[in-house]
Each structure stands twice: as structure tokens, then as C-alpha cells.
Amino acid sequence: MVLPLVPLPSSVTESPGTLPLTATTRIVVENEADAAASVLADVIAERTGRRPAAVAGAGHDAIGPGDIVVRRTAREGEHYSLRIGDTVHLEGSDAGLFYAAQTLRQLLTSDGEVWTLPRVEIDDAPRFEYRGVMLDVARTFFDVDTVKAFIDRAASLKFNRLHLHLTDDQGWRLQIDSRPLLTERGSTTAVAARPGGFYSKDDFREIVRYAASRHMVVVPEIDLPGHTHAIGLAYPDLVEMPVMNAGLLTQAKSLGEALPVAGEPYRGTGVGHSSVKVHDDATWDLLRDVLTELAELTPGPFLHIGGDECLGTAQADFDAFIARVTALTTELGKTPIAWHEAGSAQVAEGTIGQYWGSTTPAGAHADHARRFAEGGGSVIMSPSNTAYLDQKYDAAFPLGLEWAALIDLQTAYEWEPTTIVDALPAEAILGVEGPLWSETIETLDDIDQLIFPRVAAIAEVAWSPVEKREWTSFRDRVGLLGAVWDAAGWGGHRPTEIAWSTR
Template sequence: MVLTLVPLPSSVTADSGTFALSPATRIVIVDGADAAASALSDLLAQRAGLRPEVTSDAPVRGDIVVRATGASDEAYRLEVGERVELIGSPAGLFYGIQTLRQLLREDAGAWSIPRVSIFDAPRFAYRGVMLDVARTFFDVATVKAFIDRASSLKFNHLHLHLTDDQGWRLHIDSRPLLTEKASGTSVLGRPGGFYTKDDFREIIAYAAARHMVVVPEIDLPGHTHAIGLAYPEIVEVPVMNDMLLAQSESLGQPLPVAGEPYQGWGVGHSSVRIREESTWEFLRDVLREVAEITPGPYLHVGGDECLGTPQADFDAFVERITALTAEVGKTPVAWHEAGSAVVAEGTVGQFWGSDIPTDEHAEHARRFADRGGSVILSPSTRAYLDMKYTPEFPLGLSWAAVIDLETAYSWEPDTIVPGLDPSAVLGVEGPLWAETLETLDDIDQLFFPRAAALAEIAWSPASAKDWNSFRERVGALGEVWDGEGWGGHRPAEIDWSTP
């Protein structure tokens, strides 16, 4: 029997037989595992139509025991025999429940769990996905649905790309014109929108309940055309570049015009006025307010694709913006280009270059480690969830690569950046850019199943990586996603049969 487990646990041993669920099944809470018991009860009600009694009585055969250890790690142990025993930290219990979600199976109306012994803990501390809500705005309900999907695969960070040339998506009290004037549209003229601070807090709380940390991004100093709609005095006139001009012509998209919403998706033309103190007054206001409503440790400040910005100005900006981010109490995160500058001590770099990087890109990534920081790996040729599966696929782009499922699975984080000490790899992240996305179904199409490949890279031991095993397990997992009502692409190279 194929155990439908993605990511693959650190240690798993299957036994014969199953644990049968019935109306008599109870959930027994031990040592304060109330939140996990409630989450498990909801899962069983949703998937199996059972709402077990939750009790703190002594467990007996046929019970599901949920025991909290009080540890701060993400490990858990799952034993399924005459009864089910789930033991772990609060986060570990949550991840153990996601494992049970994958193991639950129905046969002729009867639900069961295969007998199994699992010990599990993640390989990397940072396991992230990114949702671009700037190019296409997605409401709170859609972001929550995205969190549900990501957390089911044991991702623990949600990077929200909140600002870009096409729109500003978070209300800032001290700078209200940002949402009054710069949030109204999305790419290609799609509807815009923004999150109030209460909306943002709601997203953060929803993520936290699923042990996900929200990482907000204010992309700077480029990708800032939208700021100019609200505060034109701090934004440069758009600077055209050959790539932008060629892309605009080939796609029939408009070029950016100062003071007008930008509805194309070309890059590299915008910048704040780096040498003006009024710009820094603006940035202090914005970063302070974002930091105040973000309980997580990270604040992403961009730093990518500043094609029209002189290198000296860019380096001066990065040095100052990372220092300012640290000053407001957050660990700065920046795209790898920022490694050209003297970043603040401890700044985290996010590498988005090719899986065969240029010498310059590799050097920029290594400099974050040299400054006491670490690196998140998001190689665009492997981990970008918005790339097409095939050249004909109707959604996604292909500027980085065409990424089928095996390509998404078959890479090793420790070897992407030559010369980077493996201990400096904080983790991995799969960005989902939204140029071609409009709906949750569109998100699902690009997210599933490639996010499962990324999840296994982020969680499972490197020694466990095996494409043939993965393709068999992920094929069986399609039934679980269907049961949750989650869509997604079903590549022909996978046998999507019932296990």
C-alpha cells in the first residue's frame, strides 16, 4: 500500500491493518492539547462526517490521544495501532494533524487510518510560499484559502507581496493617499483593492492559528510606480529599458506613464527618489506602521530589478533601508541583488536567480551570510510556482523556465549557490506571482501539485529524495485534495489513481 504522505516524514514504518473510525471514537486531550484536539475534531467532521467526543478521561482502545509536550520545536510522533497517539509541540501537533489528513481513507462508507509509526521533524526552519497580491488583488477570504492549502503541506511562512508598480495593498494611517489613490487597479485593468489594518490582522491571526508566520513585503526602491500616484514628489520619472520596451510591444501592453496607473507587467522602470529626505520620512512612516502590526520577526524590503537606478544610489539605499528595518525592530529580508551593498547585520537574502547562478548573483547571495545573515532559496528555474508546466499551459509565464513537476522536485538547496555554507541556508520559498491569475481556481492550478514538490524539499531529509517514490505518493494525494475541494493541475506523467 502507498502511504499518501507528502512531505515524506523523517521516519515512517508501516504495519498491516488499519485503525477504524466510528461514532464511538473519542479524542482524548492530554497536557493541554486543546487547540490540536479542536482542529482534529473539525478535520474529522469535514472529511469523514464524524464529530468525536472530546474528553480528558483516561484513554482506551479505539481513542485518538492528542498529547502536548510544551516544546518549542516542530516535531511530532504519530503511532496508529489499537488507538492513535499523536504527541508533539503545539506546532508539531498541527503538522501531525496534516499527516492524518493525508492518511484518512474511505472505503464503502467506512473511514480508517493505516497502522503506522512516524517520527517527524523538518529539515529547514523556513518553509515558505509567497502570494503576489499587488499585481492582482486577492481578498481576505482568498488569502485564507491559500493559507489552508499551504499549511496542509507544512509550510510555515506566508510572504505577502503587498506593493508593486500596479498597486499598493495595505492601509497606512500616516500616508492615507496610498490606498486612496494607488490601490484602485491591478494588472491589465483588473479590479484593485487593499487590506485595512484589521484585515491584515485577521490574515495574521488566521495564519498563526495554522503555525504560519506572515512576512510582509514593501518592495523598494524599484517596483514603486504606484507610490507615485499618491506621493509623486518622492518617485522618479519612469526610466525605460530595452527589455521593458520589447515586452510591451510583444504583449501589446502599455508603457508606464508618471501619474497614471500602470497596468502592464514590465519591470525595472520605477524608483523612489533615493537622495531626498522626504522619501526617508515616508519610508520611516510606512515601515514603522507595518512593523507595529506584524508580530513575526521579518519585514521584506524588496531590492530587485532596479534597472534604471545607478548602482551607487542602489547600494546607498539598501544600506540605509535595511538599517531602518532593523531600527523598527524587524529582521530585514531582501532579494539577492541587495547583496551588492553593505546590508544591516543579520539581513536575510532571498535568492531568486537561476539554479545555475551567475558569478555575480552567487556572490551577492553569499554576502548576506558574510554579514551574519542567512539565505532563503527561491531559484526561479525550479521554485517559481507561476511558471508554466508546459509551453502550452494557459496560465503562468515562462521567462525563467517551463517547470514541470519533476523539475520542481529535482533540486538540492545546499548546492544552488556555490560557496555558500549549507548552515547559512535558512530554508526555501515558492513565489507565486500573479500576472496571469484572477481567481482561487487559477491559484490552485499553479500551486498544486508543484507546491508539494517544494514542501518535500523543505521538510524531508535530503537522503529521502526519490522521484519515483514522490510521483507515486503525490498521485495518491490527489484524492485528498479533491476531498478538500481544492483544485489543481493533474500532470499526465503522474498516475492520479486511488491508493
């Protein structure tokens, strides 16, 4: 029997038969598992239209056939177990129980008027500690409700990190009390003719709170020293004049985009033309103000400081900047994350690199990635030709870009994080992230079209044991999730090579 499980658990043992959910099915809450029981009731109600009653555990003698027992254990981490026989038992930490509820949600199937669960025992834990998705809110601004909806989609597939790309040439998206001009002048526009916007500190706190309720840690990014044209709208004396090369000029002409002009909002999509003045004291006064406030707002351990595509900056200046900004981030009590180009510099000890090159590394990309591990850090794998969720499925797809690759579902699935960078120890890979850049998207429906179903492929790469991953198995299992996503109201692309379930 093919079970609709994505990502595939570590261990699955099936038994004959099914367990029906009935009007008398209850959720029995043991050992202060109230939060997990509430999540479980929500997903059952969403899937079946019926919300089971929750009762406090009164000993196993009180548990009846068909009841669902939710038991919180002292064991830390994300491990969980799920046993379905004549009753259902979920056990784990708070995070583990949340993931067990997502697994149970996938297993629910209707047969006419009856909802059933397969009789199965699952013991499960993730392969990688860091399992992330990124949302670019700088090029296109998405409001708090849309970010929450994105969190819901990712959390259902056991992602546990939300990387928010908060700043870029096209806009600055976070309130900074000590530097109000960043939002007053730098947040008003976005790509093309789209409106701008920014998150107040209360907005950001609400995103962080909501993510935490889904066991996701927010990783905020202030992209530096490039991708900083929007800073120049607020503080023109702190940024260099735009530096154009032949590639940027050709791209702007082919797309009919205006070139960047100092002091004017930039609505194009070219990258690499901007930089802060990396040696000016006033620049560092600004960055200390910004990163200090961001660190105070962010309960998670990470601050992403960018470090990519600073094409007009001399290598020695770039390296000096990266060394200093990673040291500042560490001084503020946070672990820096930087795109892999920053590996050219002497980064602060423990800095994490994010690899966005191809699965066949070009130039010095692999060398730069290895440098993070050599400096006591680790690497997040986000190869652009397999993990970038903003790339087109095929040449005719109406949304997305294609500079990295055309990424169909099989391509998004069939890659292995440990084989990309030679001589990078497997234990130095912290995890996997699927970025969604926003040049071509404007709405939640657009987001769904690009992430579903490929985000499920990235989830399995990040969670499941490598020896258990196999394309034809995944193809069959992910098709059975069509009904689950439909019940949640999540749209998306439905490739015709997949047999999509409707119940």
C-alpha cells in the same frame, strides 16, 4: 505499501494491518491540547463526513480501542510523533500537533463505507526552519477570504511562512494611517483591467491572526526602491521618471501593453522602470512612516524590503539605499529580508537574502547571495526555474509565465537548495520559498491550477531529509493525495503522468 505522505516524514515504521475509525472513536485531549484536538476533529470531519467527539483525558485506563489521544508536550519546535496501533497517539508542541493532524489527514483512506488508518509509527521534524510560500497581491488583488484559503492549502503541507508581496508598480495594498494617499490613489488598479483594492489594518490583523492559527508567520513586503510606480500616484515628487530600456520597450510592444507614464496608473507587466528618489529626505520620511506602521502591525520577526530589479538606478545609489533601508528596518526591531540583488550593498548585520536566480547562477547572483551569509545573515532559496509557482507547466498551459522555465512537477521536485550557490555553507540556508506571482491569475481556481501539485514538491524539498527524497517515491505518494485535496474542495492541475487517487 505506499503511504500518502507529503512531505515525507523523517522516520516511518510500518506494521501489518489497519485501524478502522468507527462511530465510537473519540478524541481524548490531554495536557491542554484543545486547539490541536479541534484541528484534528475538523480534518477528520472534512475527510470522512463524521466528526468524532472530544473528551478530556481521564487516564489511560479510560482510553478505548480506536480512540485518538492528543497530548501536548513541553518540547518546543515543530517535532511530533504519531503512533497508530489499536489506538492513535499524537504528541508534540502546539505546532507539532498541528502538523501531526495534517499527517493523519493524509493517512485516512476509505474502503467502501469504512475509514481506516494504517498501523504505523512516525517521528518527524522539518529539515529547514523557514518553509514559505509567497502570494503576490500587488499585481492582482486578492481579498481576505482568498488569502485565508491560500493559507489553508499551504499549512496542510507544513509550510510555516506566508510572504505577502504588498506593493508594486501596479498597486499599493495596505492601509497606512500616516500616508492615506497611498491607498486612496495607489490601490485603485491592478494588472490589465482588473480591479484594485487594499487591506485595512483590521484586514491585515485578521490575516495575521488566521495564519498564526495555522502556525504560519506573515512576512510582509514593501518592494523598494524599485517596483514603486504606485507610490508616485500618491506622492509624485518622491519618484523618478520611468526609465525604459530596449528590453522593456520590446516586451511592451510584443504584449500590446502601454508604457508607464508618470502620475498615471500602470497596468502592464514590465519591471525595472521605477524608483523612488533614493537621496531625498522626503522619501525617507515616507519610508520611516510606512515601515514603522508595518512593524507595529506585524508580530513576526521579518520585514521584506524588496531590493530587486531597479534597473534605472545607478549601482552606487542602489547600494546606498539598501544599506540605509536595512538599517532602518533593524532599528524598528525587525529582521530585514531582501531579494538577492541587495547583496551588492553593505546590508545591516543579520539581513536575510532571498535568492531568485536560476539553479545555475548567472552573473553576480551567487556572489550577492553569499554576501548575506558573510554579513551574519542567511539565505532563503527560491530559484526561479524550479520554485516559482507562477511559471507554466508546459508551453500549452493556459496560465502562467515562462521567462524562467517551463516547470513540470518533476522539475519542481528535483533540486537541492544546498548545491546552487558555491561556497555558501549549508547552515547559512534558512529555508525554501515558493513564490506565486499574479500577472496571469485572477481567482482562487487560478491559484489552485498553478500551485497544485507543484506546491507539494516544494514542501518536500523544504521539510524532508535530503537522503530520503526520490522522484518515483514522491510521484506515487503525491498521487494518493488527490482524494485528500478533492475532499477539501481544492482544485488544481492533475498531470496525466500521475495516478491520482479518488478515495
